[in-house]
Amino acid sequence: MNAPVILALTAGEPAGIGPELCLQLALEARDAGIVVVASRALLEARAEQLGQTVALHDWVPGQPAETEPGRLSVRHVEGCVDYQPGVLDARNSGYVLETLTVAAKGCLAGDFDGMVTAPVHKGVINDAGIAFSGHTEFLQELCGVERVVMMLATEDLRVALVTTHLPLKDVSAAITPDRLSQVSRILAADLKTFFSIEKPRILVAGLNPHAGEGGHLGTEEIDVIEPTLEKLRSEGLDLVGPLPADTLFTPHWLDQADAALAMYHDQGLPVLKFQGFGRAVNITLGLPIVRTSVDHGTALDLAGTGKADAGSLHTAIRVGAQMAKGRKAANQENQL
Ligand SMILES: NC(=O)C1=CN([C@@H]2O[C@H](COP(=O)(O)OP(=O)(O)OC[C@H]3O[C@@H](n4cnc5c(N)ncnc54)[C@H](O)[C@@H]3O)[C@@H](O)[C@H]2O)C=CC1
Numbered sequence: 001m002n003a004p005v006i007l008a009l010t011a012g013e014p015a016g017i018g019p020e021l022c023l024q025l026a027l028e029a030r031d032a033g034i035v036v037v038a039s040r041a042l043l044e045a046r047a048e049q050l051g052q053t054v055a056l057h058d059w060v061p062g063q064p065a066e067t068e069p070g071r072l073s074v075r076h077v078e079g080c081v082d083y084q085p086g087v088l089d090a091r092n093s094g095y096v097l098e099t100l101t102v103a104a105k106g107c108l109a110g111d112f113d114g115m116v117t118a119p120v121h122k123g124v125i126n127d128a129g130i131a132f133s134g135h136t137e138f139l140q141e142l143c144g145v146e147r148v149v150m151m152l153a154t155e156d157l158r159v160a161l162v163t164t165h166l167p168l169k170d171v172s173a174a175i176t177p178d179r180l181s182q183v184s185r186i187l188a189a190d191l192k193t194f195f196s197i198e199k200p201r202i203l204v205a206g207l208n209p210h211a212g213e214g215g216h217l218g219t220e221e222i223d224v225i226e227p228t229l230e231k232l233r234s235e236g237l238d239l240v241g242p243l244p245a246d247t248l249f250t251p252h253w254l255d256q257a258d259a260a261l262a263m264y265h266d267q268g269l270p271v272l273k274f275q276g277f278g279r280a281v282n283i284t285l286g287l288p289i290v291r292t293s294v295d296h297g298t299a300l301d302l303a304g305t306g307k308a309d310a311g312s313l314h315t316a317i318r319v320g321a322q323m324a325k326g327r328k329a330a331n332q333e334n335q336l
């Protein structure tokens, strides 16, 4: 009944800090079983560059994962052709996406209890001619679900987004009653499922300055956001807003709420990162699998130096393991 959780950890962009963060983790004792999904040769090359000794063990589904310092379970993925830190190579892009596919399919098949992702470089994947906006959208498509929600969280703050990786000029049109309703419902449901918040109070930001100033600074609040929130409240969701985004992130509001819902990426995430960059987790809600991630990017400037901070990776693994245990327990209860 209490089998340890096994998480797939994708090593991300080969030129970034992901591979060395995986190796840093291997030097410590771990509570959760971690299987790094990556090119074995890439990990060996990075370990050699950093002067680290890590014994890599090929992992087979059904087996426990290594948890002892100095040992690391690896699910090898072919196709990485360039191991140089700090220098992007579009030829590695197919391999990077294959690591995500292997991890996600492994979760769907029950081989893994969840997946944690180290950062990928969205630009270089597109340079390879592959349309890619982020793990969030990639996993939504792979898992065949209509809507997912990106939420970043620290101990003190949770910020979810209505839209994710969109050019700013496309944001207004994307804020539809359908999208706002789906995102709000997923956020409320998953805060209950994974964080045991029975009826979460969610602060919803407006899109425009001063939440539109009564229609004088934009009408999305009056036309879309207010009527949608009203309808969702009638379903029982505890939604406050639309609130001016510049004052939403103040103790007056945050102290009485469980999460903030921002309309777009750079409305919500700078606040979260100012408050907790380096120790936050990025969670994809609404998926049939557990997926958490680090709060940072590929940090090409640090790759190969061994100076990258693993704080956010630790948070992502801790939260991923908690969520996976929660989902396992719920599944077992449903089977009784
Ligand atoms: N989960 C993911 O896959 C994410 C990927 N990205 C991708 O990363 C690439 C680079 O993005 P940037 O905006 O430059 O952000 P970034 O997070 O890579 O770097 C911003 C600054 O933070 C520092 N930094 C980042 N992680 C650190 C760590 N663990 N320890 C110490 N310092 C750290 C970097 O050195 C840099 O000075 C982009 O292509 C972006 O798409 C960005 C965010 C998340």
Ligand SMILES: NCC(=O)COP(=O)(O)O
Pocket: 133, 134, 135, 136, 137, 269, 282, 293
């Ligand atoms: N700023 C967060 C971010 O870009 C991460 O996106 P994703 O790759 O987790 O979808």
